[in-house]
Amino acid sequence: MTDAYTTIRVARHDLERFMDAALAQRGADDASRDAVIRALVTASRWGTDSHGLRLLPHYLEELAGGRINPRPQLRFTRRLPATGQLDADHAIGHLAGYTAMAHAVEMAREMGIGAVAVANSSHYGAAGCYALAAAEQGMLGLTVSNSDPFVLLHHGERAFHGTNPIAFAAPVVGGNPYVFDMATSSIPWNRVQQYGAIGRQLPDQVAANAAGGVTRTPGEVAALLPLGGSEFGFKGAGLGGLAEILSSTLSGMLNGFRLLPMVGDDMATPRGVSHFFLAINPAGFIDLEHFQQRLGDYLADLRSQPGVADAEVLAPGDREWRCMAQRDAEGIPLDTANREAYAELAERLGIGALTPL
C-alpha cells in the first residue's frame, strides 16, 4: 500500500537502531524494546504497513503518557499442566505477546498443546508475529486479541467488537512458515482514512454510517461492518466474539466494548487489552515426518490451482514472504507521513536521523 507515497527506503538495521534509541528515551527496558522492534520490523518487512514502523510514534506516546509500563514485571501462573495466565503488568503488547507464546510453546513441547490467556496488556500490533513465533519453534501457533470497539455486530447500530484479529501459523520444512492473519472486519480502520484522504469510495459492504446503514463514503463512516457485510456479517461478528471470549473472558478482563480507545486523549490510564495464545505440537498427534509430508502435499495442491484471469493463487503468507525478501534487498519504505514523523522524532528525542538508502 505504501509504494505510491514512498519517498525513502531505509536499511533494517538502521530502522532497528532508531527504534531502540527512541524506545530507550521513553524508558522502555531491554525486553520491551526487543519485543517492539521484533514485531514492528517483522510487520514492515512483510509489507503489513498498517502494523509496522507507522505505529512507533503511537507507542512512544503511550510510554510517555504512562499507560504503558516501561519496566513491567510479567507474572505467569501455570494453573494446570498445559494452561495458564500471564498478567502482563501493563507491558507493551508485543512483550506480552512473545512472552505468552513462549510459555505456550514450552507447555506444548511437553503436553502436546499449551495455551495462555493474557491480562493487563496493550495493543500487540500484527497478530501474525506471535503465530509465527510458535511456527519458528516447530509448533502450530494461533492467537487472537480483543481491541476497542470499531466493528458492528450483525444487525447492530454501533461499534461493539474491535477488529479482533485471528492469526494462525504452521511450520513448513524447507520453506517459510504458513502464516494467516486476518481482522474480523473486511477492512482495517486506517483504510477508511486512506480512502478519505484520496477522495475514493470504499468497497460495498465494509463500513456503516452512524445509523448502522451501509455507506461507501469515508467521511460518513462511523463503524466497520463485520466480515460478511450486512447479509453474512453474523460470521465475522461471531469470529470477533470467539476472539473476545478467548481473550477477555478467559483472562478475566473487561470486554472490548468497555476498553478505552487506542487512539484518544487519555494516554495515562492502562487500557487492559487482553489476548489468547495457543501452541500445538504436531508430534502430539502424529509423527512429525508424516505431518510435514501432508502439509507439503496440501500446499503443493493449493499453489498449483489455476487462477481466474491472470491472478496467481497463493497460500497465506506467500505475498508477505515475497515482500520481505524484496524489502530486505531494497530497504524498508517510509511514505511521506512516516518520513516526516520519524524526522520529527529524531529532532525531538535527539536521535540520529534515518539514513535513506
Add this chain to the structure above:
Amino acid sequence: MTDAYTTIRVARHDLERFMDAALAQRGADDASRDAVIRALVTASRWGTDSHGLRLLPHYLEELAGGRINPRPQLRFTRRLPATGQLDADHAIGHLAGYTAMAHAVEMAREMGIGAVAVANSSHYGAAGCYALAAAEQGMLGLTVSNSDPFVLLHHGERAFHGTNPIAFAAPVVGGNPYVFDMATSSIPWNRVQQYGAIGRQLPDQVAANAAGGVTRTPGEVAALLPLGGSEFGFKGAGLGGLAEILSSTLSGMLNGFRLLPMVGDDMATPRGVSHFFLAINPAGFIDLEHFQQRLGDYLADLRSQPGVADAEVLAPGDREWRCMAQRDAEGIPLDTANREAYAELAERLGIGALTPL
C-alpha cells in the same frame, strides 16, 4: 427455512424412534445410532435443517453401500498428556465427533486443555453439536472439519476447500451455552439448489461459475466463493485452510481437495474425512466464578446493543435455542421432500411411519 413447505410436524421421540429403527436396519451398532440421532435431532431442533433429519437417507445409503463402517472399533492414542489421535475406523462422523470431543474434555479437565485430531472419519453433520458437547461439560469447545471441494480459493478458478466449518461454544451459568457455527463459505451448497428450485437469484459475491467468475444464477454455479467474496475472500479461504490443516494435516489424512465427494456414485469406498476437536477448561486460566462473571457481562453488553431498524441483536446460538424451545413444544417440521423421503423409508425398511402431530 422449512416453514414455507411444512406439511407435518412430529414429536422428537417419534423421530428418534424412526431414526433408530432405520439405522438398526442398516446394521449400525448402538453407539453409532446414538451419536447420529443425538446430532441430527439437535440440528433439527435448532432449526439447522440443512444438517438435521434431512440427512438420514444419505447416511443410510452410505451404510448400505459400505463406505461407512456400521460397527467400528475406534482407537484413541494419547500421544502426549493433552493431545492425541482418534482413528475412527470409518465410523459415521457423529460417533467419531462425540468420541473425540469426550477425549478432549477428559484431557482438558486434568491438563487445562485437550485436543484430538480424527483420522478415517466421514461427514459429521453440524459442527456445533460437538462444540456444544464440550460446553455441556463446562468447557469451551472448538471443532473444525475438512470436506470435499465446493469452495474457491481467493482468485481461484475451481473448487478447492470444502465448506470447512468452524464451531465454538462456551458454557453459560443459568442459560443455554453460547454456540457459534459457521461454514467458511458465505452460503451452503444446498442454498444454491433451493434458490434454483424456486427460480430466485443468489445474493452477490457468494458463488461462481465454471470460469471462477461471480454469478447470481443458481444454474450457472460451479463453486461457492469463500466468505468475503471476490474482494475479501482471502479471509474465508484462510479460515478454510486453518480448518483443513488442523483436520487433515494433524491427522495425517488427505486434504479435502483429494476427497471423494460426499454425494456421488461411489458409496462403497471410505472417504477419509478428518476433523479436529479442542476443549478448553476455563479453570486452567482463571477462577470459574470470575470466568462466568465476565462471560455474563459480555453477553449482557452484546444483547443490549441497539439494532438497526427493527432488528434484534442476538448472540450466536440465541436464535437456535429459541427455535429448539418452539420445536420441542410444537414438534419438528418435515417439508414435502422430507415427508416423502421418510414415508418411502418407512415402506422400504418396514418401519412404522412417523405420526404427524
